[in-house]
Amino acid sequence: DQQVKQNSPSLSVQEGRISILNCDYTNSMFDYFLWYKKYPAEGPTFLISISSIKDKNEDGRFTVFLNKSAKHLSLHIVPSQPGDSAVYFCAASPNSGYALNFGKGTSLLVTP
Amino acid sequence: EPEVTQTPSHQVTQMGQEVILRCVPISNHLYFYWYRQILGQKVEFLVSFYNNEISEKSEIFDDQFSVERPDGSNFTLKIRSTKLEDSAMYFCASRRSGGTGELFFGEGSRLTVL
DSSP, X not given: OOOEEOOOXXXXXXXXXXXXXXXXXOOTXXXXXXXXXXXXXXXXXXXXEEETTOSEEEETTEEEEEEXXXXXXXXXXXXXXXXXXXEEEEEEESSTTSOOEEOOOEEXXXXX | OOOOEEEOSXXXXXXXXXXXXXXXXXXXXXXXXXXXXXXXXOEEEEEEEETTEEEEEOTTOOTTEEEEXXXXXXXXXXXXXXXXXXOEEEEEEEEOTTSOSOOEEOOOEXXXXX
């Protein structure tokens, strides 16, 4: 039961350009969304989150946009850097205290 | 910076054997979780633990699995009789009370069942 979907398994972007990672969800009860970044042989690292009362949250080069009516969120990285190359997971839960449902991840490669 | 630590980093076991994976969550965190990721698949929730009891568990977390917080620092996942399909990377995570919900993950324990 794939409640959180990341339909692009991989994305390649040039250094300095914008990276846009997309995520869709099916459960209308989800109201808390997070993005995690994962390097090989490491655990996921929290990147940024957004609750359903907002449609945008920004932290430095990272911005998450939420479109509740479309059940869609996206992560924008501007400007992209080679160190951003990693797998990015979208996650969602009914509220901030419940277990997270993860997408399958999108592997981002930022080329010099 | 405080972090979640997991041991062992890699364990190889025979099918049917018992395995215990250990985790030391961040010290002031009160919510603890186990997730797993089978190679090539998504990160899957197994169980959450709060106030010395399971607060939520997934369908994966059947009678073969158990969790325990034997002392004030460790959080363990036990698999009683391992199956081939239990081979995965197991991640422990913790969250502080009243936090905004982000989980802090350990680096994972890779379990290989032969």
